[in-house]
Amino acid sequence: MTEEHEAGPLDDAEVRDELPEDLQPSAFVGPYIFPNNNRRRIPGVLYLILGAACAALWAVASDESPLVNGGTLLAAVLLGLIGAYHLVAGWNLDVDxxxxxxxxxxxxxxxxxxxxxxxxxxxxxxxxxxxxxxxxxxxxxxxxxxxxxxxxxxxxxxxxxxxxxxxxxxxxxx
Missing domain, CATH: 3.10.450.40 (Nuclear Transport Factor 2; Chain: A,)
Incomplete structure (x- = not known):
């Protein structure tokens, strides 16, 4: 506890909210660049890679391993569907x-x-x-x-x- 708070609770008039300096809008100079939607494609590719890894793991080890079962195949299918959706929904924002x-x-x-x-x-x-x-x-x-x-x-x-x-x-x- 700091020295200024040891005396007791602060009065509401003494409490001030303040934005960090990097979020101060008055300090910003220049045009704002809106983030592009095509960034959704990055997690889409990652989901597809994870889905392919789950499918490969299920194909290779489903007979021998008690840890790899139908749930692994279900995860592969779901990750593939989510990844495909991210690729399709990752429109390129051409109009600012x-x-x-x-x-x-x-x-x-x-x-x-x-x-x-x-x-x-x-x-x-x-x-x-x-x-x-x-x-x-x-x-x-x-x-x-x-x-x-x-x-x-x-x-x-x-x-x-x-x-x-x-x-x-x-x-x-x-």
Missing amino acids: ERDALVAATSAVGFPVGHASAQMGWRGYLSRPTWRILLYSAEMPPRQRGLVLVDGVDGQVLEYFTEDNPEDWSDLSDA
Whole structure:
């Protein structure tokens, strides 16, 4: 126990949460590079190698060893299926958030001010999809929109626009 804690429990006002220096967003300079989905292929290959090793072990030692049985073959099949899924679901993310924002801006039909991009995945094969929330360029924004852009080929999948129902009057310049 340190000296400052020996006197008793700290008051709530004395407790401060702090991010480590390497996670401080204000210290970051430069564009953020979103991780590519094709990294899923690495564990996929590892699962396939482990599955092949289990199948080989079962084929060689299943008759002599009490430790190698049908469970080893089942593990080989399951590891093979999971590995194949990882290879198929490891889409290459060819469209970054800037390209997705350009596609979204052309789809909504109004000048865009503030926008936010979020990566999501759709379908059983986890195809990467950018979800772009945009506001019109006026202050306060009169319109907003939500656009889904495919992360593999940049195609606009769906979009929705509406008049902005939010009340921004308390944020106006006084």
